[in-house]
Amino acid sequence: MKSDQLTEAYQILSHTYTTFDQTDDEWMTNGLSDTPFRSLVSVALSTMTTSKRTIKAALALYETVHTFEQLRDMDEQELVHRIQSVAHYNRKAKNLKTMAAQIIDQYHGQIPQTKEELLTLSGIGRKCADIMLNFVFEQPAIAVDTHVFRVVNRLGMVKATTANATADQLNQITPAEFKRHAHEWLIQHGMKVCVARKPHCEECPLTHLCEYYQEHVLKGLTQAA
C-alpha cells in the first residue's frame, strides 16, 4: 500500500470508529485498567482468552489483590483458583508471581516503561508490552493481536506472516499522527467488519484501498457478471 493510501485508510478508520475512552469499553467499565497494576495483570491474564473470561478472572483476583507485593505473596493455589477462567491458568499463576517479584526486586516496585524492559517480565510478550506502552504510558506503539494482524495483512498495509513481524512493519510505516489510536480503530474493524471467516466487505469503507478485496472479492464479482 502506498503512503498516501495508508494515510487515507487511517483517516477513514479514524472517522468510522471511536477510541475506547469514548465508548463503554468492557475492560474500562469493569475496572480492569483502573491502575497500572491492574492494566499489567489484566493484560497478562488476557492472552489466548476471551474478554469475558479475562474479566471474570481479573475481578475475582482484584477482590483481594491490589499490589505487586500481595500478588507475589499470594498462595499459588489460591491464585490458580481465582484465575481459572483464563487459558493456561496454572502457567499464568506462576508467571504472575514471578513478574510481581521481578518488578519489586529489579524495578523498585515500578512497572518499567520501555519495551525492552517490559519484555524481561515473566509472561509479558510483544503484544502485552505494546498494549502497556500505548494505553498506560501513552506512547505511540501499535499492539498487534489476531484482529489487527488479519486486517492490516488483508488490506495490504503490511506483508507479514507473524504478529511480531506485523508489529515491526506497522509501527515503522504508520504516520505518527495515527499511532496513538491505530490499535483501537483496527481492532474494532477486525471485530465488526473484517471478521475472520468471511469479511463483510459489502459494509466496508476501505474496499477501494484493500488488496484482499481487489484480489479475492472484486475478481469474483467481475467473473460472475
Ligand code: SF4
Ligand atoms: S474490504 Fe473486506 S477484506 Fe478488505 S478490509 Fe474491508 S472487510 Fe476486510
